[in-house]
Amino acid sequence: MTDSALQEASRLVGEDLAFQRRIWRFQRWGWAGLGLLVLLGALGAFGGGPLAEARTRSEDGAVEVEWERIERAGRESTIRLRTVAPHAGPLLLRLEEGFVDRVTVSAAEPRAAGEARAPGLVQLRFDPPPEGRRAEVVLRVHARRPGLVTGRLVLGESAVSLHLVILP
Amino acid sequence: MESVIRAASVYAALWLLFRITGRRSMSHITTFDFVLLLVVGEATQQALLGEDFSLTNGLLVISTLLGLDVALRWIKARDQRTERLLEGLPTLLVLDGQPIHERLREARIGEDEILQSARETQGLTRMEEIRLAVLEVSGTISIIPRAKD
Numbered sequence: 001m002t003d004s005a006l007q008e009a010s011r012l013v014g015e016d017l018a019f020q021r022r023i024w025r026f027q028r029w030g031w032a033g034l035g036l037l038v039l040l041g042a043l044g045a046f047g048g049g050p051l052a053e054a055r056t057r058s059e060d061g062a063v064e065v066e067w068e069r070i071e072r073a074g075r076e077s078t079i080r081l082r083t084v085a086p087h088a089g090p091l092l093l094r095l096e097e098g099f100v101d102r103v104t105v106s107a108a109e110p111r112a113a114g115e116a117r118a119p120g121l122v123q124l125r126f127d128p129p130p131e132g133r134r135a136e137v138v139l140r141v142h143a144r145r146p147g148l149v150t151g152r153l154v155l156g157e158s159a160v161s162l163h164l165v166i167l168p
Numbered sequence: 169m170e171s172v173i174r175a176a177s178v179y180a181a182l183w184l185l186f187r188i189t190g191r192r193s194m195s196h197i198t199t200f201d202f203v204l205l206l207v208v209g210e211a212t213q214q215a216l217l218g219e220d221f222s223l224t225n226g227l228l229v230i231s232t233l234l235g236l237d238v239a240l241r242w243i244k245a246r247d248q249r250t251e252r253l254l255e256g257l258p259t260l261l262v263l264d265g266q267p268i269h270e271r272l273r274e275a276r277i278g279e280d281e282i283l284q285s286a287r288e289t290q291g292l293t294r295m296e297e298i299r300l301a302v303l304e305v306s307g308t309i310s311i312i313p314r315a316k317d
Contacts, residue, residue: 006268009260009263012257012300015257015259015260016257017271019252020256020257021274023256024274026188031190034185058190061308074218074219168176
């Protein structure tokens with residue numbers, strides 16, 4: 001196989017090897033990108049994994065909150081609120097701002113004993129936890145639309161602002 | 169509006185993903201490739217329709233996908249550079265019975281695949297009988313036999 005024969009055949013079939021090699025290079029970068037995407041997905045960069053999980057405390061330190069800061073539209077995730085010290089008496093949880101108009105609370109554990117709604121505000125009332133035990137509320141939520149959501153949760157007197165990135 | 173954006177995004181993402189994974193014609197897909205395509209279709213369905221399973225939304229999504237496909241074909245037919253970019257170009261794999269190993273490696277094509285195409289399309293059984301083997305943009309391997317003495 002001589003170079004001239006190769007060039008002639010190449011011309012005959014309409015080949016442009018330099019261009020084709022650029023495409024193959026693009027494909028290899030694409031495979032690397034796909035691998036990275038899968039890895040990030042497995043780690044939770046798009047919700048549902050360690051990278052998405054977040055934890056914070058209220059400004060007064062009385063309530064700790066665990067939630068997923070990266071979420072996908074329509075997917076259910078949990079927000080777990082827990083008092084640091086044992087709690088006595090009924091528990092009032094107020095959802096404000098983005099948690100009212102951008103996020104839907106599909107369920108709460110324990111089940112809310114009462115619910116009140118006002119524009120920009122949802123208030124859930126829970127029965128007291130067993131005596132000497134810390135109070136814990138788990139909200140199952142899903143965002144309706146992609147975007148950035150900033151919402152406020154107020155458990156008793158303790159307020160926490162949470163930020164959620166909702167992916168499409 | 170949302171349905172059109174969804175359909176356009178899925179179309180673009182699928183095009184990019186299949187472009188990255190490389191050429192493979194329908195005639196060369198294995199049973200597993202076929203099952204994989206079905207699974208891809210199933211996974212895409214929810215992203216396309218969202219929570220709206222109405223007939224209107226379905227028709228809107230289908231119209232968007234087909235419309236984009238027609239538009240892309242129209243552009244490719246009129247602009248050769250775009251066609252080259254979107255479809256790629258044929259690649260020579262065998263010349264005068266000799267496989268061009270560097271290109272086979274780069275195109276991820278095995279000699280057995282070339283011989284399979286040679287058997288299926290020309291009834292040839294040996295590499296020496298092939299004058300040209302070309303990986304076409306469709307993913308098929310064209311075989312041009314050597315002239316018999």
